[in-house]
Amino acid sequence: MRYWAEGPGAAKIAWGSEGDFERCRVQLGKYVKPGRMLDGLCSNLHKRATGERPGPNAHGGKGKD
Template sequence: MADFSARTEKLMRYWTSGPGAAKIAWGTPGDFDRCVKELSEHVGPGIVKGLCSNLHQRALGVRPGQEHKD
């Protein structure tokens, strides 16, 4: 189980601060949609939006659409 957790963490870092993050360009318009497009190649349609929401939260500290809220 520890190996699974380590691999999961590595993937999360890839998509939030590594080369995957550069593809998504977090913090710029359309980042969530780019995430869905990129990750749809790797995960199923039933989880991709939730995963991208979690990645957005991790990368930017807010959920999608909340970047400019007070």
């Protein structure tokens, strides 16, 4: 979790920028079964990294996650 939320993995995802949730799905999809488990993990990582859940209001309403 720390690797992907705060460490080198976080740099690959670029949390807080548009498309971060989809980049998380791509990066972690290599290791986690697709579907609800992957989406839930990326949602939790997004919350940990940015302080908010992904969605249309994420990133000050600028995200399309």
